[in-house]
Amino acid sequence: MKPDPRLALNLAGIAMTAPLIAASGCYGYGFDYAAWIDPADWGAVVVKGTTLHPRVGNPPPRIVETPSGMLNAIGLQNPGVYYFLEHIEPRLGELGCPVIVNIAGESPDEYRQVAGLLDSTAGVAGLEINISCPNVRCGGISFGCDPLVVEDLVSRVREAYHGTLMVKLSLEAGSITAVAEAAQRAGADVLSLINTIKGMVIDVERRRPVLGNTTGGLSGPALRPVAVRAVWEVASAVSIPVVGMGGITCAADALQFILAGATAVAVGTANFVNPLAAREIRTGLQRYLDLNGVAHYSELIGAAL
Amino acid sequence: MKPDPRLALNLAGIAMTAPLIAASGCYGYGFDYAAWIDPADWGAVVVKGTTLHPRVGNPPPRIVETPSGMLNAIGLQNPGVYYFLEHIEPRLGELGCPVIVNIAGESPDEYRQVAGLLDSTAGVAGLEINISCPNVRCGGISFGCDPLVVEDLVSRVREAYHGTLMVKLSLEAGSITAVAEAAQRAGADVLSLINTIKGMVIDVERRRPVLGNTTGGLSGPALRPVAVRAVWEVASAVSIPVVGMGGITCAADALQFILAGATAVAVGTANFVNPLAAREIRTGLQRYLDLNGVAHYSELIGAAL
Amino acid sequence: MQTKPALIHYCELIENTRVTAQWHCLRLRAPKLAVASPGQFVHLRVGSHTDPLLRRPISIHHADESSGEIRLLVRPAGAGTEFLVRSKPGTVFDVMGPLGNGFPHLNENRRTLLVGGGIGMAPLYFLAGQRRQADLPFELLIGAASAAELPPHDYFCRCGFLPLVATEDGSRGVKGTAIDLLEQRLRTGGEAVRLYACGPPAMLSRVVDLGRSYGLPTHISLEAHLACAVGACLGCSFPFKKNGQIEYRRVCRDGPVFAGEEVYFET
Amino acid sequence: MQTKPALIHYCELIENTRVTAQWHCLRLRAPKLAVASPGQFVHLRVGSHTDPLLRRPISIHHADESSGEIRLLVRPAGAGTEFLVRSKPGTVFDVMGPLGNGFPHLNENRRTLLVGGGIGMAPLYFLAGQRRQADLPFELLIGAASAAELPPHDYFCRCGFLPLVATEDGSRGVKGTAIDLLEQRLRTGGEAVRLYACGPPAMLSRVVDLGRSYGLPTHISLEAHLACAVGACLGCSFPFKKNGQIEYRRVCRDGPVFAGEEVYFET
Numbered sequence A, B: 001m002k003p004d005p006r007l008a009l010n011l012a013g014i015a016m017t018a019p020l021i022a023a024s025g026c027y028g029y030g031f032d033y034a035a036w037i038d039p040a041d042w043g044a045v046v047v048k049g050t051t052l053h054p055r056v057g058n059p060p061p062r063i064v065e066t067p068s069g070m071l072n073a074i075g076l077q078n079p080g081v082y083y084f085l086e087h088i089e090p091r092l093g094e095l096g097c098p099v100i101v102n103i104a105g106e107s108p109d110e111y112r113q114v115a116g117l118l119d120s121t122a123g124v125a126g127l128e129i130n131i132s133c134p135n136v137r138c139g140g141i142s143f144g145c146d147p148l149v150v151e152d153l154v155s156r157v158r159e160a161y162h163g164t165l166m167v168k169l170s171l172e173a174g175s176i177t178a179v180a181e182a183a184q185r186a187g188a189d190v191l192s193l194i195n196t197i198k199g200m201v202i203d204v205e206r207r208r209p210v211l212g213n214t215t216g217g218l219s220g221p222a223l224r225p226v227a228v229r230a231v232w233e234v235a236s237a238v239s240i241p242v243v244g245m246g247g248i249t250c251a252a253d254a255l256q257f258i259l260a261g262a263t264a265v266a267v268g269t270a271n272f273v274n275p276l277a278a279r280e281i282r283t284g285l286q287r288y289l290d291l292n293g294v295a296h297y298s299e300l301i302g303a304a305l
Numbered sequence C, D: 001m002q003t004k005p006a007l008i009h010y011c012e013l014i015e016n017t018r019v020t021a022q023w024h025c026l027r028l029r030a031p032k033l034a035v036a037s038p039g040q041f042v043h044l045r046v047g048s049h050t051d052p053l054l055r056r057p058i059s060i061h062h063a064d065e066s067s068g069e070i071r072l073l074v075r076p077a078g079a080g081t082e083f084l085v086r087s088k089p090g091t092v093f094d095v096m097g098p099l100g101n102g103f104p105h106l107n108e109n110r111r112t113l114l115v116g117g118g119i120g121m122a123p124l125y126f127l128a129g130q131r132r133q134a135d136l137p138f139e140l141l142i143g144a145a146s147a148a149e150l151p152p153h154d155y156f157c158r159c160g161f162l163p164l165v166a167t168e169d170g171s172r173g174v175k176g177t178a179i180d181l182l183e184q185r186l187r188t189g190g191e192a193v194r195l196y197a198c199g200p201p202a203m204l205s206r207v208v209d210l211g212r213s214y215g216l217p218t219h220i221s222l223e224a225h226l227a228c229a230v231g232a233c234l235g236c237s238f239p240f241k242k243n244g245q246i247e248y249r250r251v252c253r254d255g256p257v258f259a260g261e262e263v264y265f266e267t
């Protein structure tokens, strides 16, 4: 798509043609859709959660549909950071847009190690620290609920990594704003939210949880009002930019997050339903700017506060 | 409906013909549907949140639909406990099923006062303490997030009230199980969960939140997987019975909660969509017991754990 | 247990006709609902999944006990109303009703003015028909943006009356709004005794003002987002002023028709 | 930017025919999808709201490049498949595809056995037709609970082949399961060179066992709940055993057809 200057931004050092990001875990390493769809329809792509060691992931079933949403329990299946650096990172330039790597670890030190290994790699524009995955102990929410733990973890990663650092927040913290402030204090450049919320579906015929992992993370439109509220609260509490996500399917949904204070938005589940989402949201935002005579989308950031 | 002994239960002192409860705030005082539908289709009815003083409630709009759910911000509109005792309580016998009163207050002492006024009133079978309403400071979630605060509040109400005491939990606590355990320690007879989760919808044309109150509580099927998970966690952590709710629309949904550990279930939003829900869920449960040769529904409680 | 009247009715769509550029008139077989009176409404499921979730309220546009049919006039505004206008004859709707208080039907043999703004004409058309049958004097005033947004003449003729029309672009009737038309009829149309109105809040507020100036009682039908539609959830509250205090009343149950003087229109 | 092939195709439903007590055959105008090969699938939206949310995968049951049409064979199992079987001709579906690897189409001029359990016959029918056209020997074996759950004879005749049938109640063909039939054909039908299968996991696992006993390679089509269907979400992973270690492969992208010997069927 022809870049529209009214949508361009620099997200704490990452130059993007639009405030639209493919959400982690929902777009692979960016190559899976590329046979059909230009990854550069996005302003940036966040790749699958990456850990120090390879992980096989959770037993199936890993997904189940719920009303206007889905649960997933992938379990951070990934080939590990060394494989990533050897086989994937060198190809990321092909995508034609900045790539952010989502990282997770079993301990603060593992996070630091992964971040250190990814520091100043050409293909990687920034990191997103996942401290909010409801499906694994690794990368898990256990790290994301307590402001003190978050501050310590983010500080360590910050020492090891010199690019743009994004911290991904969970709603399951007692106070998401306290965690947000802790991440900001520790040197995060950007906050992203929300990750999925832990849920469960029971198969009443088998009288067992549907998912192999028992529980999984809720994503999709079902979540959207809760995510908009969380972005609104966090954007009001911090001064660094916020990337909003949770159930975005179209330009109007994206605008809700921007008006609530998000500098950019990420789209996950909607890709599964509509692989043309990036392109359609981009066009929809342009139309909104046209109709409302807005010179640059950033005028809308937080305008509903 | 003809009571089916396979569905009968005694919920910590309240005899019910079925483990089906009309959720607070969704069934008025039980009379609104009564011109058409027998309130005794329910095992019990929980009436609207009641406070010491009358409350006018929040400015409109108070509700907005979301994907597979809705936000509400009623703001605990109610005529106050004195009016309730004079004009409503004497008529509750007409409903033909036990009535539980949902109470809220602006301070622990107000809760205690309301509970004391409702103690040993003939029409009231039990109380549900709302410490999880996301829409008001009164009765609000501020009381429901901290185990110590919960323990104190529930202890005071417990002193003033001698009937069945139910405590309604929010998912927004840092740890819902810690709050559940605190309520149990303080003398709660039953726990009910979950209340709505705070959300927000922005009108992108007006660039303003849709609700008069800015935020509202998410209810309905969108919430269901998260609610089932919460019931499963809480039922595993406490020994007192749990009433599960959140997005139940049919017998299969109700069974998910029962299999996750709920002794009874409550139905809110689904009434708005299908006012015959109580009757249909009852029939659906009977059919499940028939097909699976289950002698009493209680065999299913927690069977998926 | 005494038997209670049914709240839910399964009603077959007999005919679905487009009557303006956008609006559709839906004719339903609904014997139990055909007893409804003008100003009452039905509350329909708009799909069988959980999105859209809530029912949608639609005024009863016409009810005929003898044929056991009702008609609805629907303006597509979003997913729910689009589901309705796209439905094919033979579809069976899940309909709650009849709900709400309805317009007070007064047998006064004096001229009343019925003011409908846009789709707000739907229930007033029913009221007009009722007054026509009872041979009571009335004028139906309708406002719309342009002629394309109004049903054709013969839509009204078959009920034995014709509305007075105002369009903002002057493409049909008087050029102006329903309020302009009302002012004109109040100034020039002879003595009126009572105003009935349904339409957007800004219009209703003006109708109430005019009623006050002319010393005429007003009966206005309000809209709100509804959930339960029977008074149980308090989701549809609208502000009223009583002894200088704000109080909320339920559009679905206490209304949708209220004495205009009591409604508190925020400005 | 080079132009890329489209992932989404808008395909008109031309015909929707019930072919068993439950299954429907849907004929779609889909020129771009008609190049697909047997074992590939499409991924369809099943509504325009957010419930049901995810697309549903359906095997390509037949594809004809010359007419630009594809056929799907659908067994109603829930909201999504019911949406499909209830759709009326003229409906335009939003279809992703063709997806997945498909069955290896080997030009071996030796007898292969194609085993379909229930709706699993859908892609094998396509493979059978292809072998028929190429004049390569094969037998299509189909199992079902009863005759009512199988398409009639002429459903197959027009493609120039007839399946061997097993029904559990013996109401058509051999009494027994598809596996019983397969065992019989392996014992008595002369030398076979390769097995293709699609059906419930328990059946597939037995096919693989039989392949092992007879020293025949098996190509089996697996099912999983899919989200993205292109390999991006890792939601559809199925366990495989490699060097004694479990590893997960993606049904949607690495499959749905896999070498049976490598699949790890939990017991």
Ligand SMILES: Cc1cc2nc3c(=O)[nH]c(=O)nc-3n(C[C@H](O)[C@H](O)[C@H](O)COP(=O)(O)OP(=O)(O)OC[C@H]3O[C@@H](n4cnc5c(N)ncnc54)[C@H](O)[C@@H]3O)c2cc1C
Pocket: C041, C052, C056, C057, C058, C059, C060, C073, C074, C075, C076, C077, C078, C079, C080, C081, C082, C119, C122, C123, C222, C223, C224, C225, C226, C256
């Ligand atoms: C008592 C009553 C009688 C009505 N009678 C009619 C009628 O006869 N014909 C008719 O076409 N419509 C009527 N309406 C309005 C109709 O109910 C709404 O247009 C409809 O609910 C919108 O639903 P939707 O899914 O089509 O649009 P949505 O996507 O839900 O909404 C579209 C737009 O309409 C707004 N909206 C939604 N619900 C309402 C509501 N209840 N009131 C006002 N705005 C709303 C939304 O905020 C949004 O801006 C009536 C409403 C009430 C309360």
Ligand SMILES: Cc1cc2nc3c(=O)[nH]c(=O)nc-3n(C[C@H](O)[C@H](O)[C@H](O)COP(=O)(O)OP(=O)(O)OC[C@H]3O[C@@H](n4cnc5c(N)ncnc54)[C@H](O)[C@@H]3O)c2cc1C
Pocket: D041, D052, D056, D057, D058, D059, D060, D073, D074, D075, D076, D077, D078, D079, D080, D081, D082, D119, D122, D123, D222, D223, D224, D225, D226, D256
């Ligand atoms: C590659 C592939 C090819 C397929 N080909 C066909 C075909 O040609 N014809 C056909 O009728 N069906 C086919 N299916 C199965 C079909 O996709 C499912 O039946 C459908 O998705 C169920 O959706 P629903 O909304 O109708 O039912 P739901 O309400 O979603 O589910 C109904 C039941 O089916 C189970 N289920 C849901 N999705 C799947 C799935 N993907 N695999 C197994 N069980 C599932 C659910 O757990 C539930 O028990 C195929 C599946 C795959 C993965």
Ligand SMILES: Cc1cc2nc3c(=O)[nH]c(=O)nc-3n(C[C@H](O)[C@H](O)[C@H](O)COP(=O)(O)O)c2cc1C
Pocket: A023, A024, A025, A026, A048, A049, A072, A074, A076, A102, A130, A133, A168, A194, A195, A196, A218, A219, A220, A221, A223, A245, A246, A247, A248, A266, A267, A268, A269, A270, D233, D235
């Ligand atoms: C299948 C799937 C896998 C995901 N994997 C990850 C992950 O590895 N790391 C992460 O931080 N978030 C992960 N997420 C969460 C998403 O990035 C996103 O925060 C969430 O899904 C909400 O957005 P959505 O509603 O647009 O999907 C995953 C989500 C889904 C649906």
Ligand SMILES: Cc1cc2nc3c(=O)[nH]c(=O)nc-3n(C[C@H](O)[C@H](O)[C@H](O)COP(=O)(O)O)c2cc1C
Pocket: B023, B024, B025, B026, B048, B049, B072, B074, B076, B102, B130, B133, B168, B194, B195, B196, B218, B219, B220, B221, B223, B245, B246, B247, B248, B266, B267, B268, B269, B270, C233, C235
């Ligand atoms: C309109 C509305 C009003 C409510 N009012 C109350 C209330 O006064 N007190 C309370 O504890 N919960 C209240 N609730 C929450 C419900 O009792 C229930 O916990 C929640 O809606 C989840 O269940 P559901 O998805 O079945 O509606 C209200 C919910 C709705 C939708």
Ligand code: FES
Pocket: C225, C226, C227, C228, C229, C230, C231, C232, C233, C234, C235, C236, C237, C250, C251, C252, C253
């Ligand atoms: S819609 Fe529930 S009280 Fe009016």
Ligand code: FES
Pocket: D225, D226, D227, D228, D229, D230, D231, D232, D233, D234, D235, D236, D237, D250, D251, D252, D253
């Ligand atoms: S469905 Fe997403 S990887 Fe297979």
